[in-house]
Amino acid sequence: MEPNHLISLSAFCLSLFLGALFFRARRRKFILRDLRGPESRSFWLGHQPEYVYQKETGESEFKWMREYGSAWRVQGCMGEDRLMVADPKALQYMLHTSGYNFPKTPDTSHTIRMLTGDGIGSAQGEIHRRQRKVMAAAFSVPHLKTFLAQFQVTASKLAQKWKDEIATDKNHEPILNLSEWLSRATLDIIGEAGFDFDFGALDDSDNPVTHMYENLFVDSLYHGPFDALFKSFWRFLPESILDLLVYLPRREYRRFRNYLSGIREVSRGIVRKSIVKGDGRDIMSVLLRANGSEDPQTKLSDDEVVDQIGTLLLAGHDTSANSLTWFFWELAKHPESAQEIREEIAAVRARIGARDFSIADLEGMSTMLAALKESMRLHPIVWELSRVAARDDAIPLAFPITTKSGEHITVIPVRKGTHIDMSFCSYGRLPEVWGEDAGEWNPGRFRHVDKEKQISVGLYANLLNFSGGVRGCLGWRFAMIEMQAIAATLLENFEFSLPPQTSETRIIRNPLVLMVPMVEGHMYPWMGLKVRCLD
Template structure:
């Protein structure tokens, strides 16, 4: 009965939703154990401290830590209070106890609407099942087989950039963020599910899956009504009202995804066009693992859940790596001594396509990548929400607004938390007074204190920790190293604009380099490149 009157439904739902949120805000303010926890003032009922957190360039985080310590209170959308922490004991407790602390429901709802029920969305037993099956596709031996794809697209990007160099001047200008975005999209398409996006093609023609994916994220931006539905589960009984373009894009993604899944199954059975089971993309490896005769039926993923990993691969394995590699080129353009030292090591390699093991054996490249991912972690914060009452231990006690010292935090069911990856990776009490300085040499002998960081890789929190740690971290690291190996051997890089014009800002969930163009801030990194052999 609501189908023909969307405005009325939305208005009723909006009124009910706002009433509920006002009641919840007042109730929490009066009863929450967090009401005496210090923190920055709330500048806006609607947006809380959200915009302050996004503006990484303003040193907001460091200012907050200096004023309130390692654990304090901030305000999210609609002034919902969140515990913000960089305390290592608290982080270890939260990430270890994933049966208590789940990713927030609103974020999971929004992601599931866009991507389906993939590993980024699921929790509990369902998440463990998906991860158990998917682990077989993300092991070191499997990633080792994908390096040819990484090199093919890295070399294509190198050649595209080389074409921008003016022969008479021996230099050219490229948009690094855009180029790396296209290269990593092509890589995840082929390595992830055997699909070529052709994003790097010189004609600029995008195929229908790329267009559908772009539409999903453009048209899928939540409306105020959909944000309320995400925050208040009871409102989800009312319909959302996405446009026709969104529906068409979802249908396209489902159709192509089913085709890819069917082909992966046929290859596993030996009945596909190739007549074998040699496909090495992640989707084929996942299907192979899921169809293993030794795996009980109750421990297998459904076709719908396997299919949901296709857009999940694109989201998780695309822009995070392109952004990290962009920051790597930014760091090299600022630190010419590092650039020279890194290039010398890379040029000393005899082959133009070293194996994964050979890349990992290059000490300065490894130290450089560690330092990039420390100082410019692409995801600055990971959020959780308590599913029941709990007590979180603290390594660093906090003093509340009444002057009382606390060694632990009482948590009520429903309490939201923010774990600051950015702050941990730049913490001066862990890394020393030069924590904000880009210095790869620190990895020759890291401080003893950082060994307490509960990360899945490299004494960093960049890829998170616990059962929800990034399953594709090996994929991302080798892809990044291949891109850097190929590009830095070929080009000297320098910023095409003043360094102060590049801002470090969080847009959504990722920290991107932002440049002002015609009054608007856009994710860009313009570089001047010079061919190494003409230097």
């Protein structure tokens, strides 16, 4: 074939392909055409730059929620209309009632697969059901409570590291980067409790895993708006082609590839050690025993077992670390709340003496728990999730919205293939759920919650930090015990305050896959607080 003819044929095929994409996107648009929503300034990118790549998490969504209510229309790439929801009944329906009918979008699922392989995070449908059934045994409540002592050992070690740091500072009130310190502490915790493995992160050990996680989310997931356009084509590609994307000659895909290869090598060593030990109490040992007793048709494959380790490492340390980071930031801004918590901790300490706090002690610290919940409400680490309708459906609403034609509706019909963005950060600020002061710090709201008036959505305190329903986080209890243990230890020993607010210390809520604290213009996690030792 002549070169010119080949070029013409290629151009013609590309035009047909783009035309098919455009037709499918426009066809889906009509079913949402009467919903109100912001006007898009770009056919190609839609609102992607305004919420996926916005400067600060929630900037756009909060504005849209105030204008349009608990659900609204936004535009995706190439004119595709998408539904964005913060409504609790809609979220309950998609996460709980009909969870497997709203799977992850192809770009979301495959991005997770690039990072965690065939672990539970990327699994869909029946594969997810099978993996979750086996893994549930390792996350029983009695088993998770046995880890409290380990959490407290690491928390005390972190406290001593800070005291040493403060002692060497001439002002005895240094600015510490809590993001880095808490990430190292929670990595040590998930290593010991999850896999009976010492990463030595707090001891500055030259461990390859610590290096693998440095700036992982920033390097591999912060691509810019045009990456969204590229990923909008992924839904039309077969799995065999999607698996090759990791070999694209770009820095972020190279980071995906190197990270997954490295973490799999470490994970295989952990599995071999757990098998030899046999009777371990760590999460991986319990999982392996549960998997061994399962029917061969329902158990995890060897590759799936290996990839669960990478999944648990990724999900099990930076999520807790970031949640605690925002918690201490809020307390630094609200010293009266911090003082109330400190007095509560002191009262418990006076009652129990020198022994460590028990689970009952921590659960009895209602002031600290209310503040932790309030911080999680204002700062959900996973701030949004994207789903796609697997069939024609109708999504119910708790709070009616007004359409462009003036109709008040309580159900939104969606067509198969419609993309839905679940805005967890907007749900956490919804006045109809949390009150007129939903945008303000008020831990007291969690002491007077009328559960009968709330629609059950999240796994903990009706928050969505751990998602909910069929894909809710298995390790949420692990995370809550861990965060309470660390929070109590650090608040008993230290006082936190904001440093002078300059362009170099002012924190923004960066909307990566996780909501990461950063200073504008610096592409690495940073939460600098002044820390003063109390003893």
